[in-house]
Amino acid sequence: MTNAQPLLDGRVVIVGAGVAGLSAALRLAPKPVVVLSKAPLAAEGSTIWAQGGVAAAMGYDDDPTFHEADTLAAGDGLCDPDIVARFTSGAPGAIRWLADHGARFDRDAQGRLALGLEAAHSRRRIVHAQGDGTGLEIMRALVAAVRRTPSIEVLEGAEARRLLVDDGRIVGVFARCGDADLTIATDSVVIATGGVGGLFETSTNPLGSFGQGLALAARAGARLIDLEFVQFHPTALDVPASPAPLVSEAVRGEGAILVDDLGERFMIDVPGRELAPRDVVARAIWRRRAEGRRVYLDARACLGAGFAKRFPAITAICAQWNIDPANGLIPVRPAEHYHMGGVQVDAFGRSSVEGLWACGEVACTGLHGANRLASNSLSEALVFAASVAESVAGAAGSRRPQKLRIAARPPADPRPVRPLLSAAAGVERHGELLREGIAALAPLAMSEGPAADPAAVALAICVAALHREESRGAHARSDFPNRAEPATRRGLTFDEALATARELNITPRKRTA
Numbered sequence: 001m002t003n004a005q006p007l008l009d010g011r012v013v014i015v016g017a018g019v020a021g022l023s024a025a026l027r028l029a030p031k032p033v034v035v036l037s038k039a040p041l042a043a044e045g046s047t048i049w050a051q052g053g054v055a056a057a058m059g060y061d062d063d064p065t066f067h068e069a070d071t072l073a074a075g076d077g078l079c080d081p082d083i084v085a086r087f088t089s090g091a092p093g094a095i096r097w098l099a100d101h102g103a104r105f106d107r108d109a110q111g112r113l114a115l116g117l118e119a120a121h122s123r124r125r126i127v128h129a130q131g132d133g134t135g136l137e138i139m140r141a142l143v144a145a146v147r148r149t150p151s152i153e154v155l156e157g158a159e160a161r162r163l164l165v166d167d168g169r170i171v172g173v174f175a176r177c178g179d180a181d182l183t184i185a186t187d188s189v190v191i192a193t194g195g196v197g198g199l200f201e202t203s204t205n206p207l208g209s210f211g212q213g214l215a216l217a218a219r220a221g222a223r224l225i226d227l228e229f230v231q232f233h234p235t236a237l238d239v240p241a242s243p244a245p246l247v248s249e250a251v252r253g254e255g256a257i258l259v260d261d262l263g264e265r266f267m268i269d270v271p272g273r274e275l276a277p278r279d280v281v282a283r284a285i286w287r288r289r290a291e292g293r294r295v296y297l298d299a300r301a302c303l304g305a306g307f308a309k310r311f312p313a314i315t316a317i318c319a320q321w322n323i324d325p326a327n328g329l330i331p332v333r334p335a336e337h338y339h340m341g342g343v344q345v346d347a348f349g350r351s352s353v354e355g356l357w358a359c360g361e362v363a364c365t366g367l368h369g370a371n372r373l374a375s376n377s378l379s380e381a382l383v384f385a386a387s388v389a390e391s392v393a394g395a396a397g398s399r400r401p402q403k404l405r406i407a408a409r410p411p412a413d414p415r416p417v418r419p420l421l422s423a424a425a426g427v428e429r430h431g432e433l434l435r436e437g438i439a440a441l442a443p444l445a446m447s448e449g450p451a452a453d454p455a456a457v458a459l460a461i462c463v464a465a466l467h468r469e470e471s472r473g474a475h476a477r478s479d480f481p482n483r484a485e486p487a488t489r490r491g492l493t494f495d496e497a498l499a500t501a502r503e504l505n506i507t508p509r510k511r512t513a
């Protein structure tokens with residue numbers, strides 16, 4: 001693999017091969033790019049697991065302005081309105097682009113897209129494939145298209161471990177590829193590494209999604225923003241499995257109700273009922289469980305025997321645990337699901353570091369605000385991967401590759417971080433717990449050990465959550481239950497997060513993780 005390096009120098013480097021990374025690579029063609037994917041293509045990442053679908057205003061009764069209004073409402077005052085408008089008007093074109101690249105979406109008898117309904121959407125606008133196999137179908141189509149595209153070199157099994165920066169600009173990427181070190185000289189890097197679920201004890205994300213892209217960008221000096229906004233999905237399957245299998249919101253969209261083990265339908269008096277925004281439903285379930293109750297989805301009346309046809313993948317997962325959604329209740333619990341925050345980027349995915357772009361879940365465009373509207377993430381990745389490609393194509397290739405040297409980096413290990421972050425920054429937070437989390441995470445983040453990067457990301461999430469002294473969207477503080485006005489956003493760097501840890505008088509002890 002090291003022999004391949006001279007051929008790769010000077011190419012645009014895309015780190016991550018989910019919907020965001022592969023779309024950016026295709027949009028950049030015929031410009032030569034190299035995609036680093038730490039796992040074989042379509043073997044890891046959240047995209048393959050996406051069930052519900054892709055949100056886009058494509059129905060006869062829909063319009064991007066309706067989608068815009070729903071996205072702004074879910075974002076609870078913190079969305080960037082220009083980004084939202086750009087996104088909702090671009091989403092239908094992104095669906096057509098995917099279809100042109102071979103994605104086969106579910107259609108009705110007349111050949112029109114079959115559109116699902118999900119929580120807090122005012123219209124049916126969830127484009128899906130194979131019932132609940134949307135992510136798999138998207139990846140099948142994208143991987144096939146990438147394999148057909150000669151300008152895209154994919155290195156499978158290549159894990160990016162550091163970005164190289166000179167004078168505030170990106171000059172290269174250091175990666176581990178199989179059992180060899182690899183350094184690529186480049187002035188253009190796109191981070192597309194997905195979410196942070198692997199930093200939590202209970203998450204629906206693949207365990208490999210533990211914020212490596214955030215660490216790469218932040219260690220290169222990039223600003224991060226909205227980190228405190230972590231979405232907990234209300235209905236992960238309540239079984240002893242990690243990651244927690246997901247029971248898509250689309251099940252509630254089809255009419256399933258939530259009941260506790262006493263049979264009480266506890267969402268009945270809440271506006272929106274079972275289709276209230278995710279944070280509202282997640283907190284209601286979390287509180288019920290804190291009272292010692294178990295919580296279930298009941299799809300018997302709305303779908304019954306039709307459940308397996310509409311939701312074949314969920315049916316198969318349930319069967320592994322002897323759960324029969326057609327005739328019985330489905331036990332559910334909240335689980336970390338999506339990170340609204342990320343690398344702070346503009347409408348073209350540009351970060352605060354020259355030569356560094358980000359798209360997909362790792363990026364924070366300002367689209368989601370304090371809470372993501374269901375199924376907006378796949379479409380966000382598609383829409384903004386196109387903008388990133390436009391920007392990279394206009395900017396890249398201006399510098400000659402340099403000779404680069406960097407000391408080898410150990411593989412990251414998020415395991416010590418999971419209990420600490422989960423205790424501090426779960427469904428409901430409190431200043432005291434956040435301060436305790438920061439105290440425990442700071443020494444790890446300052447160490448040179450394998451937990452350093454995951455701990456630094458977790459520390460930054462806790463610091464952002466501590467700074468936000470209000471409850472808004474997915475960020476609920478039991479010590480600050482109300483919203484603060486006006487709504488504000490505040491970015492931070494790793495150095496600022498560590499400075500906060502020091503100011504709290506919890507100076508990190510010297511210790512190796």
Ligand SMILES: Cc1cc2nc3c(=O)[nH]c(=O)nc-3n(C[C@H](O)[C@H](O)[C@H](O)COP(=O)(O)OP(=O)(O)OC[C@H]3O[C@@H](n4cnc5c(N)ncnc54)[C@H](O)[C@@H]3O)c2cc1C
Pocket residue numbers: 015016017018019020021036037038039044045046047048049050051052053054055134135158159160161192193194195204205206208209212213246337338359360361362374375376377378379381
């Ligand atoms: C169970 C589940 C269901 C979901 N359902 C939906 C849905 O129905 N609709 C919707 O809109 N959203 C859904 N989401 C969210 C959505 O799937 C993700 O936000 C989206 O797929 C993220 O895409 P991505 O390309 O940013 O990241 P991912 O698809 O996670 O891909 C990240 C890639 O980066 C690679 N990588 C990571 N670190 C490195 C590194 N250091 N070096 C090299 N490679 C690296 C990974 O191997 C992977 O290839 C769901 C998420 C989950 C977990």
